[in-house]
Amino acid sequence: MTCRRRMLAYLVTVFVVAAVAASFTQSVVPVIPRAADGRPNLQGIWQAVGDTATDVGVSIPYQPWAAEKQVSNFKERQTEDPLANCYLPGVPRLMYMPYPFQMFQTATTVAIAFSWSLDFRIIYTDGSVPPSGIDFWLGDSRGRWEGDTLVVDVTNHNDKTWFDKAGNFHGAGLHVEERYTLIDADTIQYTARIQDPDVFAAPWTIDVRLLRQKQLARLPEFHCNAEAEERSGAFERNPRTWYPKR
Amino acid sequence: MSIGLRRGQLAIAAVTVFTALALPGRAIEPQPIGRMPDGKPDMSGVYEPDHGGGNYGLEKHEPSKGNLAPGGRGIIVDPPDGKLPMQPWARGEQNHRALPEGAYDDPSVHCFPDGIPRSMYHPQPIEILQPPGYVVFLFERMYWRIVTLDGRPHPPDTTRFWQGDSVGRWEGDTLVIDVANFNGKTWLNENGEVLSHEEHVVERLTPVDSNTITYEATIIDPAVYTRPWTIRFPLRRSTDQLLEQACHEDNQELPYLKELKDAAAPARRVGR
Numbered sequence: 052m053t054c055r056r057r058m059l060a061y062l063v064t065v066f067v068v069a070a071v072a073a074s075f076t077q078s079v080v081p082v083i084p085r086a087a088d089g090r091p092n093l094q095g096i097w098q099a100v101g102d103t104a105t106d107v108g109v110s111i112p113y114q115p116w117a118a119e120k121q122v123s124n125f126k127e128r129q130t131e132d133p134l135a136n137c138y139l140p141g142v143p144r145l146m147y148m149p150y151p152f153q154m155f156q157t158a159t160t161v162a163i164a165f166s167w168s169l170d171f172r173i174i175y176t177d178g179s180v181p182p183s184g185i186d187f188w189l190g191d192s193r194g195r196w197e198g199d200t201l202v203v204d205v206t207n208h209n210d211k212t213w214f215d216k217a218g219n220f221h222g223a224g225l226h227v228e229e230r231y232t233l234i235d236a237d238t239i240q241y242t243a244r245i246q247d248p249d250v251f252a253a254p255w256t257i258d259v260r261l262l263r264q265k266q267l268a269r270l271p272e273f274h275c276n277a278e279a280e281e282r283s284g285a286f287e288r289n290p291r292t293w294y295p296k297r
Numbered sequence: 298m299s300i301g302l303r304r305g306q307l308a309i310a311a312v313t314v315f316t317a318l319a320l321p322g323r324a325i326e327p328q329p330i331g332r333m334p335d336g337k338p339d340m341s342g343v344y345e346p347d348h349g350g351g352n353y354g355l356e357k358h359e360p361s362k363g364n365l366a367p368g369g370r371g372i373i374v375d376p377p378d379g380k381l382p383m384q385p386w387a388r389g390e391q392n393h394r395a396l397p398e399g400a401y402d403d404p405s406v407h408c409f410p411d412g413i414p415r416s417m418y419h420p421q422p423i424e425i426l427q428p429p430g431y432v433v434f435l436f437e438r439m440y441w442r443i444v445t446l447d448g449r450p451h452p453p454d455t456t457r458f459w460q461g462d463s464v465g466r467w468e469g470d471t472l473v474i475d476v477a478n479f480n481g482k483t484w485l486n487e488n489g490e491v492l493s494h495e496e497h498v499v500e501r502l503t504p505v506d507s508n509t510i511t512y513e514a515t516i517i518d519p520a521v522y523t524r525p526w527t528i529r530f531p532l533r534r535s536t537d538q539l540l541e542q543a544c545h546e547d548n549q550e551l552p553y554l555k556e557l558k559d560a561a562a563p564a565r566r567v568g569r
Contacts, residue, residue, distance in 0.1 A: 087334070087429070094428060138546045139439070153443065155428040157341070162426055162433060169410050169440035169459070173424065173539060187541045211546075270443060272458050276545050277409045277482075286407060291390065291520075292481040294457045294494035 081235040083199070086156055091199045091233045093154045093161060096270055097261040099147035099241070106217040112252040117220075124218025133212055137275035139170060139188035141212025142205050143227055143243040147259045153270045161194060161201065168275045174203050181207050186223060188212060201231040214245075214257070222249040237263035325536060327506035330470070333427060338470050338504045340432075343424050343539055344532040346512070348372070351418035354488040355528060356380055366487060372418070374513075375527040382523045387491045394489025398561035401554035403484050408544035410440040410459035412483030413476050413498050414514040418530060424539040432465055432472060437542045444474055451477045457494065459483065474500040493520040508534040 084092040102108070113121060124131055134140060140148060145165060152165040159177040164170075174192040181191040191207035205227040213220050228244040239261040246254045280286035331339035350358070350369025357371025357379055373379045383391065393399055405411055411419050416436055426433040432444040444463040451462045461476040481494030497517040504510050510532040517525045 094430075136546075139541075139543065155426060155431060155433050157426060157428050160426060162428070162435065164433065164435075164441040164443060171435050171439070171441045173435065182538070185540070188543055188546065189541060268449070269445070269452065269462065272410075272460070274409060274459065276407065277404075277459070280407060286404070286409075287402070289481075291386070292491065292493040294479075294481050 081233070083233040083236055088158055090156075090196055091201070092156060093201065093231060093233070093239065094156050096151050096153045096264040096267045097239060098149070098151040098264050100260045100262055101147070103147040103257065103259050104144065104149060104215055107215045107219055107257055109255060109257065111219060111255055114250060114252055117250045121218050121220060124213070124220055126218075128216060128218050131218070132216055134216070134275070137168065137279055138211065140167065141188055141208065142172065142190050142192070143229065143245075143257060144212060144214055145170060145172070145189065146229075146241060146243070146261075147257070150273055151264050151267055151270060164270060166271050166273045169272060174201075176201075190225075190227065199232065201229075203227075203229040203231070205229060220250070221245070221247045224249045237265070325508060325534070327508040330504040330507055337427075337467055338472075339427065340425050340472070340502065340504055340510055341427050343422050343535045343537060344510065345422055345535045346418045346420065347531045347533050348418035348420055349530050351528065351530065352415065352420060352486045354486060355490060358488075372528045372530045373526060374529045375515075376524070381490060382526055383491065384521060384523055387521045390491050391489045394484070394491075396561075398558045399489060400487065401551070401558040403487055403489070404482055405484065405487070406548075406550055406554055408438065408548060409482070411436075411438070412459055412479060412492065413442070413461050413463070414500070414516065414528060415483060415485055416440070416442060416460065417500075417512055417514070417532075418528075421542065422535055422537060422539050423532065432474075435539060437539055438544050439542060444472075451475075454478070457481075461496070461498065470504060472500075472502040474498075474502070476500065491521045492516075493518055495520040502532075505531075 086092040129135060145167065148167055150166040152163050155162045159175065161174040161176060163172045170189070172189055172192055174194040176194040176196070179193065181193060186207050186209045188209060188211065190205040192203050192205050194201050194203040208221070208223060208225040210221070210223040224247045226246045230242040232240045234240045241259045241261050243257040244254055245251065245257065277286065333339045349372040350367050351372050353366045354369050355373050358369050360366065360368040371379045373381065376382060394402060400406065405415070405419065410416070416434070417423070419438065421437040424435040426435070430446055432446065434442045440460070442460045442463055444465040446465050448466070449464065451464060457478055457480040459480055459482060462478040463474050463476045465472055465474040476498040479492070479494055479496045481492065481496065483492055484490065485492055495518050499515045501513040502510050511529065512532050513527060513529045515525050515527045
């Protein structure tokens with residue numbers, strides 16, 4: 052091969068490689084819905100994939116006393132799990148329970164309405180700060196956009212909620228940093244970084260995918276306590292007013 | 298805190314010295330109603346219902362003996378006499394529910410969703426959001442209602458909800474919401490006033506100024522009433538942030554009401 056032909060072959064190779072790389076890049080850059088302000092549009096009905104709500108399934112760096120507490124929580128979970136009493140599940144647990152939720156987005160707010168007991172969260176994205184001295188079952192949520200990721204600081208928790216049915220728990224010093232990233236039009240990568248220096252030796256992370264529930268035209272209602280009290284008879288059917296059972 | 302209003306206030310403060318006195322933390326002077334980019338009224342923010350005691354009786358009523366239940370100014374505007382046009386069986390049902398031992402059966406004391414219209418006059422802050430395609434109401438007692446604005450019909454008859462299915466549309470500056478598909482499990486108030494699964498509601502929310510929405514609801518329930526009837530009261534803007542009321546988690550009233558019900562159980566059986 053002459054030097055010139057070699058050079059030509061080289062150039063052709065570079066061109067082909069570059070073209071393939073460009074088309075590959077184009078095909079993996081996801082097209083995601085965007086809101087009027089250019090932010091990723093998280094609106095829609097979503098539900099977590101997988102069984103994180105049963106057991107977060109990662110090795111949690113508990114402090115020794117806390118590791119023992121988790122074992123006893125697990126043994127007593129039928130009665131000690133806050134969800135056994137239909138109490139508010141807390142954050143992040145509410146995000147990966149096997150029930151759908153609907154996200155709404157304005158310029159200053161992301162709101163989440165959950166099928167579960169008609170619970171809801173308001174994530175303020177207006178730069179405001181949490182109130183001091185008040186704790187909440189669902190914490191206080193303040194969000195900001197980092198590029199195309201919604202980052203939410205969830206603080207002001209109480210110490211009564213768990214992460215899952217397996218007795219994994221935290222204290223009132225819990226700080227959750229959530230990250231919501233649309234990885235394609237119908238998938239949110241959800242990450243919750245968990246910190247609580249009173250309970251854990253180091254921060255740890257829960258990763259969950261949230262899938263758009265295209266088959267749901269509207270958010271169903273599942274009211275935990277109403278279902279439980281109807282089953283137990285504490286809340287009695289009124290045949291003159293209730294919709295007939297079909 | 299209503300951020301939308303605060304922003305509006307700041308804009309006006311830039312041109313009006315007087316308005317600067319009404320910055321957050323002070324009472325907010327009413328302004329003309331805010332507008333969304335599409336020109337529709339911007340009602341977003343936190344409100345408190347000026348409920349007129351509707352949660353204790355929709356008709357005008359005095360406080361109960363010992364002031365256990367507050368009085369009410371009466372919020373029924375039709376029929377003109379301000380009385381609920383109940384069918385006889387419904388009046389009997391309501392009288393029964395209003396007995397002390399009937400209070401346990403009020404779905405609200407169990408912290409279940411209040412349904413419509415009770416969600417709107419149960420004393421509690423309400424946050425209104427207007428994301429694209431929806432109006433969303435978030436209630437401090439921890440339940441929501443979602444109003445669709447895309448013109449879709451109600452779901453099939455067999456689909457039933459505590460909060461009903463809310464389909465909204467704008468008529469000028471009035472948000473008109475048609476609500477159907479109720480499960481019939483809710484009461485109108487602690488006085489035991491009756492609704493059924495045949496309930497159908499047409500609500501009209503009309504902003505008066507930046508601080509006030511006139512709320513009107515016509516209830517059509519042919520299983521319970523002899524004719525449609527209408528309530529009206531204002532929603533007033535609040536400067537507070539919506540909090541989280543752990544109603545069920547901290548329900549200290551229910552065990553007491555259960556005792557009253559159980560104590561009266563033999564008498565109830567004879568009386569019925």
